[in-house]
Amino acid sequence: MESKLLSRKEFLSNSAKYAAGITAGMGALGLLTRNKAGAGIKTAEWPWGYVELDPEEARIRGHAGYWTGLGCSYGAFHAIISMLAEEIGEPYTLIPTEFLEWGRGGGWGWGTLCGGLIGALTAINLCWDKEKASKLGNELLGWYTIVEFPSDIGNQYAAEHKFTDNRCDIELTQTVAGSPLCHISVSNWCDKSRKKRTSTERSERCARLTGDVAAYAAQIMNDELKNQFQPLYETEESVKYCMGCHGPGMIDDTIGKMECIQCHGDHTGNFTSAEKVEDFSPTYKLYQNYPNPFNPSTTIRFSLPKAETVTLAVYDIHGRLVKNIINYEQYHAGSFEVTWDGKNNAGQPVSSGAYFARLYAGPHIESMKLKLVK
Numbered sequence: 180m181e182s183k184l185l186s187r188k189e190f191l192s193n194s195a196k197y198a199a200g201i202t203a204g205m206g207a208l209g210l211l212t213r214n215k216a217g218a219g220i221k222t223a224e225w226p227w228g229y230v231e232l233d234p235e236e237a238r239i240r241g242h243a244g245y246w247t248g249l250g251c252s253y254g255a256f257h258a259i260i261s262m263l264a265e266e267i268g269e270p271y272t273l274i275p276t277e278f279l280e281w282g283r284g285g286g287w288g289w290g291t292l293c294g295g296l297i298g299a300l301t302a303i304n305l306c307w308d309k310e311k312a313s314k315l316g317n318e319l320l321g322w323y324t325i326v327e328f329p330s331d332i333g334n335q336y337a338a339e340h341k342f343t344d345n346r347c348d349i350e351l352t353q354t355v356a357g358s359p360l361c362h363i364s365v366s367n368w369c370d371k372s373r374k375k376r377t378s379t380e381r382s383e384r385c386a387r388l389t390g391d392v393a394a395y396a397a398q399i400m401n402d403e404l405k406n407q408f409q410p411l412y413e414t415e416e417s418v419k420y421c422m423g424c425h426g427p428g429m430i431d432d433t434i435g436k437m438e439c440i441q442c443h444g445d446h447t448g449n450f451t452s453a454e455k456v457e458d459f460s461p462t463y464k465l466y467q468n469y470p471n472p473f474n475p476s477t478t479i480r481f482s483l484p485k486a487e488t489v490t491l492a493v494y495d496i497h498g499r500l501v502k503n504i505i506n507y508e509q510y511h512a513g514s515f516e517v518t519w520d521g522k523n524n525a526g527q528p529v530s531s532g533a534y535f536a537r538l539y540a541g542p543h544i545e546s547m548k549l550k551l552v553k
């Protein structure tokens with residue numbers, strides 16, 4: 180703490196100490212060097228290096244950092260940097276980690292990149308050179324899109340009161356964001372859990388997530404240190420496919436590695452849930468499923484006179500959502516068929532009885548009754 184209050188003059192007058200070199204995992208760092216751009220301005224030589232950290236301690240600090248009131252981005256950054264400050268000392272002790280607060284809510288609440296990611300990626304980038312930081316950063320971003328938050332460990336720590344801040348110890352709904360964007364990650368979770376954005380549960384969810392992100396960042400940096408790093412994440416097939424045309428060398432009109440279909444649907448028809456069975460249709464229509472009654476699965480057919488964004492879901496007789504079959508996917512005109520396997524969103528077979536399927540296709544909404552008989 181004290182070192183944060185060092186004046187600029189004191190900081191510079193300490194340069195002899197840096198010049199003596201502070202050994203850390205990566206060796207040569209801690210040196211003050213002349214900034215190439217600014218004449219005479221001295222900065223600590225980058226990267227600053229890394230020593231093995233305990234990912235579980237990072238998880239606990241990330242969670243606690245979130246609840247200081249400074250939020251997710253600070254939480255993840257502070258978790259890693261505070262541990263490195265203890266292990267390595269300067270220059271890590273000189274960073275006022277609070278400056279990362281700007282990243283909360285994906286940048287002062289703008290919902291862009293998840294703040295936990297902003298914090299952890301910034302920490303990684305202080306520790307490693309460009310080649311390693313980009314490799315580890317790519318993994319952290321991709322991993323974030325495919326795992327459940329909060330993690331089982333996060334839920335378990337809360338239940339066992341292992342976090343330092345125990346203001347909510349219930350088991351929280353877990354969701355896979357499918358996106359590194361705060362907006363999508365938080366909105367999906369609120370939708371699934373039926374909790375409000377301003378609820379304590381949602382804050383606690385993001386606190387546990389912050390811990391999860393800090394822990395994974397520490398884990399992959401430990402692996403890198405031991406030359407054991409293996410990425411879990413591989414670029415999504417659909418991204419490779421879409422970028423095959425929209426990437427460099429072809430149309431070359433976009434940038435990104437985020438799952439394209441989540442926002443755009445698929446104008447090529449290769450990644451949609453329903454299969455095209457006819458090219459044209461004069462009207463909108465949701466047909467009676469067949470077989471009906473059914474057990475265990477049934478086919479649902481719908482037609483579109485023009486291209487539309489389609490949602491198709493099954494509800495029970497009380498109107499409660501049972502299964503999302505098609506979610507905001509883009510379809511061209513034509514007739515399409517999709518199978519419902521008689522399971523709910525949790526993957527469990529539903530009980531015998533009457534259900535409704537509802538089709539939303541642009542302005543057109545239509546329902547149809549189905550019957551499951553076991």
Ligand code: HEC
Nearest residue numbers: 417420421422423424425430439440443444445446447450
């Ligand atoms: C076979 C090549 C090809 C593939 C694969 C492809 N596209 Fe396209 N896409 C095009 C062409 C050609 C256009 C029209 C370009 C133009 O008008 O400049 C287009 C247009 C678009 C547009 C602009 C809006 C529109 O509808 O006109 C979006 C968005 C888009 N594609 C997204 C995707 C996504 C998402 C995927 C992956 C599911 C994808 N594309 C796969 C060739 C392709």
Ligand code: HEC
Nearest residue numbers: 418421422425432433434435436437438439440441442443
């Ligand atoms: C988080 C949502 C999101 C994701 C993910 C996303 N896009 Fe986009 N994309 C947009 C938005 C919003 C626009 C601007 C749309 C507009 O102005 O019509 C856009 C624009 C485009 C355009 C130009 C559209 C036009 O009207 O000509 C193309 C092409 C495109 N995206 C392709 C892709 C591809 C390929 C991917 C996957 C690598 C992808 N997008 C991922 C939201 C997204």
